[in-house]
Amino acid sequence: DVxxxxxxxxxxxxxxxxxxLECVQDMDHENMFWYRQDPGLGLRLIYFSYDVKMKEKxxxxxxxxxxxxxxxxxxxxxxxxxxxxTSMYLCASSFPLSTDGGExxxxxxxxxxxxL
Amino acid sequence: DAxxxxxxxxESNEEEPVHLPCNHSTISGTDYIHWYLQLPSQGPxxxxxxxxxxxxxxxxxxAIAEDRKSSTLILHRATLRxxxxxxxxxxxxxxxxxxxxxxxxxxxxxx
Numbered sequence: 001d002v003x004x005x006x007x008x009x010x011x012x013x014x015x016x017x018x019x020x021l022e023c024v025q026d027m028d029h030e031n032m033f034w035y036r037q038d039p040g041l042g043l044r045l046i047y048f049s050y051d052v053k054m055k056e057k058x059x060x061x062x063x064x065x066x067x068x069x070x071x072x073x074x075x076x077x078x079x080x081x082x083x084x085x086t087s088m089y090l091c092a093s094s095f096p097l098s099t100d101g102g103e104x105x106x107x108x109x110x111x112x113x114x115x116l
Numbered sequence: 117d118a119x120x121x122x123x124x125x126x127e128s129n130e131e132e133p134v135h136l137p138c139n140h141s142t143i144s145g146t147d148y149i150h151w152y153l154q155l156p157s158q159g160p161x162x163x164x165x166x167x168x169x170x171x172x173x174x175x176x177x178x179a180i181a182e183d184r185k186s187s188t189l190i191l192h193r194a195t196l197r198x199x200x201x202x203x204x205x206x207x208x209x210x211x212x213x214x215x216x217x218x219x220x221x222x223x224x225x226x227x
Contacts, residue, residue: 004159033214035217042217042218042219042220043160043217044217045214045215045216048214058214059216090159090160092159097148097165102148102150102165102207103207104162104165105152105160105162105215106162107158107159107160107161108159109157109158109159110157110158110159
């Protein structure tokens with residue numbers, strides 16, 4: 001089975017701290033994603049990466065950066081955490097369903113980040 | 117991006133079939149219809165996907181209207197473990213797998 005592992009299930013940080021959220025996948029997938037999920041707003045895409053050292057902004061990249069130095073690892077960085085970044089963060093990786101059928105995403109269990 | 121419309125919530129009784137509808141009137145010819153579910157405190161999980169023909173797998177069936185403007189996810193016999201949020205999503209082409217999740221349908225299953 002594909003496994004997407006997020007380093008922490010719960011995390012509490014202070015405003016202004018630099019925060020690293022780590023994600024590792026074990027299936028050699030090309031694409032990886034970071035989403036955040038908030039009540040009433042659903043899942044929103046922050047960043048994604050389609051190859052090592054490649055990254056693309058999603059719908060809400062402000063206040064975040066990412067790093068993909070190795071294929072299996074995709075890190076989300078909050079340069080200076082703020083209270084409005086308190087959220088559930090979900091990492092995913094994907095592989096193609098067919099040549100044009102889109103991708104099948106595998107999600108981790110999420111990291112609930114609280115910024116105080 | 118083409119959007120989908122789903123009911124906010126639905127209820128079912130255990131062991132009864134469940135039909136979860138999704139409208140996608142602006143679907144393009146290259147869009148596949150994907151369904152994901154999300155259990156409490158878990159990340160979303162792939163359920164099924166299709167293009168034009170109805171699809172079956174071990175989890176569910178997907179019925180797609182002939183004009184492709186709507187689809188229905190069918191759970192043949194609901195169990196308590198099927199209680200989750202179900203998302204209907206359009207994706208395909210060179211989107212690199214980016215999925216736009218809507219609010220989904222909260223399915224409640226009664227014993």
